[in-house]
Amino acid sequence: MALKAAEPPSAETLLLWEREQARLKTRVVHGDTEAWQRDPAFSGLRRVGGVDVSFVNGDSSGACASLVVLSYPELKVVYEDSHMVRLQAPYVSGFLAFREVPFLVELVQRLQEKEPGLMPQVLLVDGNGVLHQRGFGVACHLGVLTDLPCIGVAKKLLQVDGLENNSLHKEKIVLLQAGGDTFPLMGDSGTVLGMALKSHDHSTKPLYVSVGHRISLEVAVRLTHLCCRFRIPEPIRQADIRSREHIRRTLGHPGSPAQRQERRQKEQRPKACPGAPAGPCSLPEDCGRDSSTDLKDPQPGFQEQQKDQQSEGSGHHEDSDLWPPSPVWVQSPPREEDL
Known part of the structure; x- marks a missing residue:
């Protein structure tokens, strides 16, 4: 029997979460910090990571957290780690990190202990970075806690700071002709929060790329595109596939x-x-x-x-x-x- 969903957090808890986000946000580095990021060919980049949390069908708190590391530029999986977890915090829009990031941090720490030579030089995260209600999404949160360069890659537009998935936005999407084409996501504040990216020639839906930590937006977008064999960047796609397969192997869910x-x-x-x-x-x-x-x-x-x-x-x-x-x-x- 599936466990009941966690109770909604109290107003006091939400206030504490907001304060923690504000505290950690001061540690976000908006810019390139690694030599490979400043090289046009990304020379020196050898390992890219992807993380994902997939949910057990019919269970609001059962999930599988997964970390994969791929060689670059070959994009072959060289490390994977998936673990069943029990989510303690409920989902609240704008606070996803408090539900998922603790398990992702554990996976990174376990890799550091087991195979430090396979540590990723950058992490691609299924979610947003600075494109967020308070400018501190899950990719920022994970980046600050692991001190790894992180990129937020979302599949749907988070409508914040005046950004809307309206007719004008859809017209801009139509103008994306080839893989690698982009347009900026500028909010009412005048800040460019991310970029919409057509990840390959045949994709009809863009990805929404934003800075997480220790990387510039321009480098984040270029690297995301180079990691796409299909619409979804391979590090995230592999983490997603392997986390759901781990659920099926562990729990015997045939679908x-x-x-x-x-x-x-x-x-x-x-x-x-x-x-x-x-x-x-x-x-x-x-x-x-x-x-x-x-x-x-x-x-x-x-x-x-x-x-x-x-x-x-x-x-x-x-x-x-x-x-x-x-x-x-x-x-x-x-x-x-x-x-």
Whole structure:
């Protein structure tokens, strides 16, 4: 039986959280601090990390926290660590970090103790950085506590400081023609809070990139784009895939009936190989993947609804459905939910 959701925090708790955010915010470094960040080719960057928290279907506090480290520029996973956790704090918009960051900090500390040579030189976080109600989102919080360069990468626009997902915003999205195209997210305050980024040529939805800690916005956007084989940056995509797979292995969740039926249908489809005719996106329609590894979210399900609410504008369970162009990516197929 799923545990009941945590009680909403008291006004006193919210005030304490606000004060803690204000205190930690003074430690955020807005700018490049590493030599590789100042090199046009990012020479010296060897390891990029991604973190994610995925939720147990039907359980408001059961979750899995995951950290992956990928080689750069190859984007191959060289380290992964996933652990089941019990979330103690409830979700409150603007305070996601108090719910999730303690577990992410533990993962980073465990890596530092076990394999210090694999510590990431930068972390990509599924959520916002300075693009936040008080300018201190989950990417800032994690960056300050770990003292690692951090980038916030959200999948939905957090509507703060006058930013709105209105018709004007949608018109700007249409003008993004090629992967790497951007436009600034300037609030009513006159501050550029982040950038909307078209992560690859075939994506119809931008990512929203913002500074977390110890990195400039320009470098954060360029690196995020270079980490995208699909719509979602590979460090975040791998952390998401592996955290949900860990939940399934640990708890034996096979997915919803609709998901199982979809897998059965895919197993019956003719399989194409890399040399076969390309699909509508000029890539093979199917590279002979084992459909049992197709890690889609349960639909409909509690996890989708909950993470949509809890990602503070990140739209947690979206991804591209483009099939990977080389065997390197066969073990982690993208899902067919978002293009």
